[in-house]
Amino acid sequence: MSILPYRPEFANESPYGAPQLDVPVCLNVNENPYPPSPELIADISRGVAAAAAGLNRYPDRDFMELREDLSAFLERESHVHVDPANIWAANGSNEVMLHVLQAFAGPGRTVVSFAPTYSMYSEYARDVSATWVAGARTDSFELDLDEVRSVLERERPGVVLLTSPNNPTGTALPQEQLIEILDIARHTGPEPGQASLVVIDEAYVEFRRDGVSSALELLSDYPYMAVSRTMSKAFGAAGLRLGYLAAAKEVIDQLTIVRLPYHLSALTQAAARACLAHSDQLADQIAKIREDRDSLVEELGALGLKTVPSDSNFVMFGTFADRHAVWQGILDRGVLIREVGPEGWLRVCIGTPQENAAFVAALKEVI
Numbered sequence: 001m002s003i004l005p006y007r008p009e010f011a012n013e014s015p016y017g018a019p020q021l022d023v024p025v026c027l028n029v030n031e032n033p034y035p036p037s038p039e040l041i042a043d044i045s046r047g048v049a050a051a052a053a054g055l056n057r058y059p060d061r062d063f064m065e066l067r068e069d070l071s072a073f074l075e076r077e078s079h080v081h082v083d084p085a086n087i088w089a090a091n092g093s094n095e096v097m098l099h100v101l102q103a104f105a106g107p108g109r110t111v112v113s114f115a116p117t118y119s120m121y122s123e124y125a126r127d128v129s130a131t132w133v134a135g136a137r138t139d140s141f142e143l144d145l146d147e148v149r150s151v152l153e154r155e156r157p158g159v160v161l162l163t164s165p166n167n168p169t170g171t172a173l174p175q176e177q178l179i180e181i182l183d184i185a186r187h188t189g190p191e192p193g194q195a196s197l198v199v200i201d202e203a204y205v206e207f208r209r210d211g212v213s214s215a216l217e218l219l220s221d222y223p224y225m226a227v228s229r230t231m232s233k234a235f236g237a238a239g240l241r242l243g244y245l246a247a248a249k250e251v252i253d254q255l256t257i258v259r260l261p262y263h264l265s266a267l268t269q270a271a272a273r274a275c276l277a278h279s280d281q282l283a284d285q286i287a288k289i290r291e292d293r294d295s296l297v298e299e300l301g302a303l304g305l306k307t308v309p310s311d312s313n314f315v316m317f318g319t320f321a322d323r324h325a326v327w328q329g330i331l332d333r334g335v336l337i338r339e340v341g342p343e344g345w346l347r348v349c350i351g352t353p354q355e356n357a358a359f360v361a362a363l364k365e366v367i
């Protein structure tokens with residue numbers, strides 16, 4: 001028996017994390033495979049050096065310049081104007097989401113999502129002592145409005161988390177469906193007259209196919225919706241740890257209450273601003289990743305495998321009677337993918353053309 005005052009609810013828990021293995025090809029955590037350009041590295045270094053000169057002082061607690069740069073980026077990327085005052089940021093969208101749940105969920109409140117979806121959500125809910133409820137998706141991994149209505153009306157959640165494109169399936173949430181869900185959520189908050197806060201996690205949205213829109217377009221009409229994004233995926237800056245969120249000022253005000261003071265370091269703010277200044281150079285890279293994704297879907301189909309239509313930088317494929325054996329066989333050939341999602345399926349993210357080829361070669365040998 002330990003003398004530590006363990007919290008009973010954490011008794012059987014273990015830390016979350018995909019395996020970080022030292023293998024030649026890593027296609028397991030949905031990163032952008034292309035490292036920053038020499039010009040960007042030089043700009044990050046300059047920005048960080050300037051911030052280092054003032055490191056004896058605390059950083060700008062409200063990260064105003066970064067908010068302005070994020071606002072300008074959203075305008076370029078999604079053609080939606082989001083005022084800097086309507087933008088929040090933290091160390092990865094993981095931390096953004098924790099702030100959201102600290103502010104709007106917590107003990108006695110419920111957090112709802114629809115499985116299969118991003119496996120961290122249940123852990124955020126656990127960490128704020130909220131109740132976690134996962135409704136079901138359809139067999140093709142889309143949302144079913146009847147199911148959404150019944151779960152929301154039954155649970156009256158403080159927060160509803162919807163991922164678009166969804167992880168691990170890659171499926172985007174169509175705008176018409178989102179509008180119907182928002183109309184339902186208007187009346188399903190914890191107290192009569194309240195709405196549930198609907199958070200659209202758009203971590204992968206920059207990879208969406210033509211014709212798929214961002215939830216940002218609806219932001220000004222729905223003050224109980226928030227859109228979360230990250231610089232970890234399309235931006236190619238997973239090591240930076242910068243996630244952000246767009247929402248009504250009232251939502252941002254609540255997040256400001258729960259954040260730790262000075263949660264975004266001056267170095268993070270400077271490096272993020274340098275990355276944002278180079279965001280125009282991402283367009284070609286994103287186009288290439290989308291193209292390679294679509295080719296990989298075709299190749300997997302030609303091998304007789306099923307895939308799920310993807311608007312992200314990964315593809316879920318299957319199905320296998322023993323998916324672990326397939327995952328292990330691919331790993332034994334130097335390629336790490338992810339054993340995640342519904343039974344029988346595996347997920348691979350898009351790498352460089354050489355990495356994708358190594359994956360396909362390994363897969364062909366294994367199946």
Ligand code: PMP
Pocket residue numbers: 029030091092093094095118163166167201203229230231232238241242243
């Ligand atoms: N949301 C989704 C759907 C994700 O897949 C991930 C990363 N795997 C995140 C959020 C977290 O991203 P980050 O904390 O790096 O911004």
